[in-house]
Amino acid sequence: MSHQDPLPPLVWDSRRVQIQGFTTGLHQVEWLLVSLVALYLVIIGTPDEGGWGLVVATSAYFGFSLMASRLSFFGERQRWLLAIHTWVMIGFITWFLYRTNGVTGPMMSLYLLAVVTSALTLGVLATLLEVAAIAACTLLLFHLAGGSVMTPDNLTLFGTNIIAFLIVGYLTSALVNAIHVSNRMLLDMASLDSLTGLFNRRAFDDLVKPIHAMAQRSRRPYSVIVIDMDELKVINDSLGHGAGDQAILSLARQLQDCKRSSDLLARYGGDEFVMLLPDTDADGARTMMQRLIAVEKGDEPRISIGVASYPEHGDQFEHLLEYADSAMYHSKSSGGNRVSIRGHAKADG
Numbered sequence: 001m002s003h004q005d006p007l008p009p010l011v012w013d014s015r016r017v018q019i020q021g022f023t024t025g026l027h028q029v030e031w032l033l034v035s036l037v038a039l040y041l042v043i044i045g046t047p048d049e050g051g052w053g054l055v056v057a058t059s060a061y062f063g064f065s066l067m068a069s070r071l072s073f074f075g076e077r078q079r080w081l082l083a084i085h086t087w088v089m090i091g092f093i094t095w096f097l098y099r100t101n102g103v104t105g106p107m108m109s110l111y112l113l114a115v116v117t118s119a120l121t122l123g124v125l126a127t128l129l130e131v132a133a134i135a136a137c138t139l140l141l142f143h144l145a146g147g148s149v150m151t152p153d154n155l156t157l158f159g160t161n162i163i164a165f166l167i168v169g170y171l172t173s174a175l176v177n178a179i180h181v182s183n184r185m186l187l188d189m190a191s192l193d194s195l196t197g198l199f200n201r202r203a204f205d206d207l208v209k210p211i212h213a214m215a216q217r218s219r220r221p222y223s224v225i226v227i228d229m230d231e232l233k234v235i236n237d238s239l240g241h242g243a244g245d246q247a248i249l250s251l252a253r254q255l256q257d258c259k260r261s262s263d264l265l266a267r268y269g270g271d272e273f274v275m276l277l278p279d280t281d282a283d284g285a286r287t288m289m290q291r292l293i294a295v296e297k298g299d300e301p302r303i304s305i306g307v308a309s310y311p312e313h314g315d316q317f318e319h320l321l322e323y324a325d326s327a328m329y330h331s332k333s334s335g336g337n338r339v340s341i342r343g344h345a346k347a348d349g
């Protein structure tokens with residue numbers, strides 16, 4: 001069964017969580033860089049020429065990191081912000097190496113911080129481009145230092161550094177990718193029902209919150225529908241659990257087919273499904289469910305349906321769910337295969 005396209009996105013989407021996590025880690029990397037540079041300046045001393053400029057640049061870089069840590073973007077924009085962080089990091093390291101004449105020294109490995117940051121957040125391709133940018137900066141540093149990279153010693157040093165950056169960048173990206181894939185699998189296992197592939201109760205409850213908040217802000221209606229299969233126990237007992245599973249799957253497919261892409265559908269428990277229809281009042285939800293009931297079902301089990309709507313029947317999702325549930329029981333006690341709306345005594349068969 002195809003996955004639903006959730007609107008809005010899952011609150012605990014792994015990519016977003018991952019990027020939020022990396023953002024916190026990013027500031028720690030930047031402050032580590034500032035600490036290493038500050039330690040160098042204290043132990044080795046500021047260079048004679050441009051020493052104060054370097055102190056100002058280090059302070060400015062620290063200020064940038066502090067300021068950026070207060071910004072919070074999500075999704076694609078967050079990735080651009082992370083990319084800008086790595087470019088600024090490369091620029092700052094290049095400036096530091098230029099001022100300290102460090103292109104042939106051990107401080108060249110500071111570039112590893114930018115490579116690792118990029119590999120953690122931006123993927124293999126962006127990291128390869130960052131290594132290319134670092135290679136260009138290194139060539140520029142050789143040029144500004146008045147030397148040539150074409151001497152055997154410099155060429156060896158240059159090659160060793162760039163190969164090390166490539167290896168670290170590639171392996172870190174690969175590792176992060178593996179972690180990302182397993183995160184996604186765990187998230188799917190935690191959010192999807194294994195039999196039907198629909199959202200489970202936990203995911204549904206999470207996804208409802210932003211939809212409810214949006215409806216409250218815009219004063220737009222939405223409907224909660226509880227759908228329960230009639231007599232599943234009889235099928236299980238007479239035809240076996242395999243037939244019961246097939247009946248559940250078949251109902252899941254019918255519900256999936258009748259919903260819009262913005263509607264939320266979940267298997268809430270054994271034979272109980274819940275739908276949330278944004279921008280739909282109780283009459284709209286009833287019309288939709290009556291169409292489902294009108295479909296000739298042959299030997300398939302009947303279903304009982306209850307509807308409650310925001311804001312007509314309540315302004316808390318939990319209450320609406322209870323109301324839709326008791327409306328569903330009203331349908332069941334009236335003979336099943338019908339839709340009942342909260343507060344309407346008469347069920348529509």
Ligand SMILES: Nc1nc2c(ncn2[C@@H]2O[C@H](COP(=O)(O)OP(=O)(O)OP(=O)(O)O)[C@@H](O)[C@H]2O)c(=O)[nH]1
Pocket residue numbers: 195228229230231232233234236240241242243244245248269270271332
């Ligand atoms: N085959 C199968 N059965 C399940 C599954 N989940 C729950 N059940 C069974 O479904 C039955 C549900 O029983 P009830 O809640 O009494 O529902 P019902 O038999 O449909 O009766 P009414 O809802 O009163 O019409 C129980 O026997 C559960 O064991 C499942 O994934 N597969």
